[in-house]
Amino acid sequence: MEQDQPLAPLTSLRLGGPARYLARCTSNGDLREALVWAAERGVSVHVLGGGSNTLFDDAGFDGLVLHVGLQGVDILRADEAALVTAGAGEDWDGLVAHCVADDLSGIECLSGIPGLVGATPIQNVGAYGQQVADSIVEVRALERSTLEEVTFSNVDCDFAYRTSRFKGADRDRYIITRVTYRLSRSRPEIRYPELTRRLQADGVDLQALAPGRVASGAVRDAVIAVRRSKSMVLDEGDANTRSAGSFFLNPTLSEVQLESLQERWADQGGEATDIPTFANVQGYKVAAAWLVERSGFARGTRRGSAGISQNHALALVNHGDSAADLLGLAAEIVTTVETTFGVTLEREPVYVPR
Ligand SMILES: Cc1cc2nc3c(=O)[nH]c(=O)nc-3n(C[C@H](O)[C@H](O)[C@H](O)COP(=O)(O)OP(=O)(O)OC[C@H]3O[C@@H](n4cnc5c(N)ncnc54)[C@H](O)[C@@H]3O)c2cc1C
Structure with missing residues (x-):
């Protein structure tokens, strides 16, 4: 069991403080042992893979991060x-x-x-x-x-x-x-x-x-x-690489919600056909990237050490070392898209609080 291990290097966003405990497990036996160890001490557990869809808090994780490394x-x-x-x-x-x-x-x-x-x-x-x-x-x-x-x-x-x-x-x-x-x-x-x-x-x-x-x-x-x-592969030579891929899911709207979105867009002088929409069994999937950009967030937008990728409107990029900045930018985008279009964007990566 390792203690006080930095989590940022274990994620593609390169964000987050230390893990109180870290266990690298390469077998079912290791996993069981780590789970028993945590249960006996009342320590909470977070399961980590490659960390490419995970945002740890700046304060780190006050528990056991269990890295799953089973091979074969x-x-x-x-x-x-x-x-x-x-x-x-x-x-x-x-x-x-x-x-x-x-x-x-x-x-x-x-x-x-x-x-x-x-x-x-x-x-x-x-x-x-x-x-x-x-x-x-x-x-x-x-x-x-x-x-x-x-x-x-x-x-x-x-x-x-x-x-x-x-x-x-x-x-x-x-x-x-x-x-x-x-x-x-x-x-x-x-x-x-x-x-x-x-x-x-x-x-x-x-x-x-x-x-x-x-x-x-x-x-x-x-x-x-x-x-x-689109900077959608990990590449240390690319300034936009420190991301978790798309930060928001494409929202699926009901017919009524889609009509309301179309009306709001028409109020801004747009046409319904401008909105990238894909009908599926659940309803109408709308491109989140379109909503973000049309709400005024251009690619390359910066807020503190966080930004929107220059190559992908849905990827939030860490240019420094602040998960708070990234969460702040995400919250600003969600609020603005909601105000502009009445659509609530949902976060795709997993945020792990302390
Ligand atoms: C540049 C970039 C591009 C991306 N493009 C795409 C894309 O095109 N499509 C797409 O779907 N995703 C994409 N992603 C997101 C991400 O790569 C995927 O979701 C990937 O599957 C996450 O794997 P991970 O091992 O890094 O998961 P982690 O970030 O380590 O974990 C993600 C979640 O899964 C849980 N978890 C991980 N492993 C296990 C396990 N063994 N058992 C139980 N729970 C587990 C974690 O607890 C956490 O809740 C992209 C990410 C980046 C950085």
């Missing part, structure tokens, strides 16, 4: 399909690269997303037309209170847009230890117009490429190029 990748093949099981502590993008090189498709559009495998089911990680809910077969976890191993099927996980049971009803109840994805040697299906445009610009004709490694590799390269242009 196991690939079970049957004809053109494969079941890929990875330890929660495996690097996510490393797993994607490994699968693409191994002739498998199904997660290539999720290339370049930072963090570890164990966090991918938590918010049903997604990008460029894919989400892990499309490929997850099974999630294995330890229940924190009983220390029992539990297995969840895909349906059990209650996946939806950027959420799951692990972020909702069962938040903080389980520690995910292994995840199994079903992939196949197929040609990726491109569902995202920006990615189609990028492939066209690069002269890539997916239909002409062999399924598996070649086609998925071309998609992976295109995704990483698009992400890099």
Whole structure:
């Protein structure tokens, strides 16, 4: 058990004070031992993966930060399909690269997303037309209170847009230890117009490429190029890199809420068709980036040591060492978007108070 360990270096935002205790766990046994240790002392526990969706408080965390580092990748093949099981502590993008090189498709559009495998089911990680809910077969976890191993099927996980049971009803109840994805040697299906445009610009004709490694590799390269242009990959040479990715979720509105938004926009002289809106089963998803920018927050806006990325209106960037500044900017954006459009933005990263 390490004591008074700085948390900032363990996160992509590079923010947060020290953890009173830190345990780096590489097995179920380690996890159980750390949980028992904390329970016996009445110490609160926070589970940490790669820290790319986490904002710790400036005062740090007055408890035990339990870093999940379980390793191992196991690939079970049957004809053109494969079941890929990875330890929660495996690097996510490393797993994607490994699968693409191994002739498998199904997660290539999720290339370049930072963090570890164990966090991918938590918010049903997604990008460029894919989400892990499309490929997850099974999630294995330890229940924190009983220390029992539990297995969840895909349906059990209650996946939806950027959420799951692990972020909702069962938040903080389980520690995910292994995840199994079903992939196949197929040609990726491109569902995202920006990615189609990028492939066209690069002269890539997916239909002409062999399924598996070649086609998925071309998609992976295109995704990483698009992400890099938006500072959406971790790159210490990029001034916008200290972020948690998108700081706000795209809000889903009811028909009535959408009409109200359209009216407010019309009052400002705009047209309903200006608002990027995507109908889905829950309602109408509206681009949060559009709401933020139209509420007066330009890319590159600065408040103290916090700012909006120059390359992505939804990414808040740390330019110094103040979580308070970042939270302040986030609060200002939420209030202004609410006043301007009557829409409440929800934070995507997890804020961990002291
Ligand atoms: C540049 C950048 C780009 C990004 N792009 C995307 C994107 O395109 N799409 C997307 O969905 N996300 C994106 N993200 C957000 C983030 O990378 C993902 O949410 C990622 O899955 C978080 O993984 P992590 O291991 O870093 O999680 P952490 O930040 O360590 O943890 C996030 C949450 O999951 C919990 N958790 C982590 N591991 C476990 C576990 N094993 N068991 C139980 N709970 C656990 C934590 O307690 C916390 O609540 C981006 C982030 C950055 C910095």
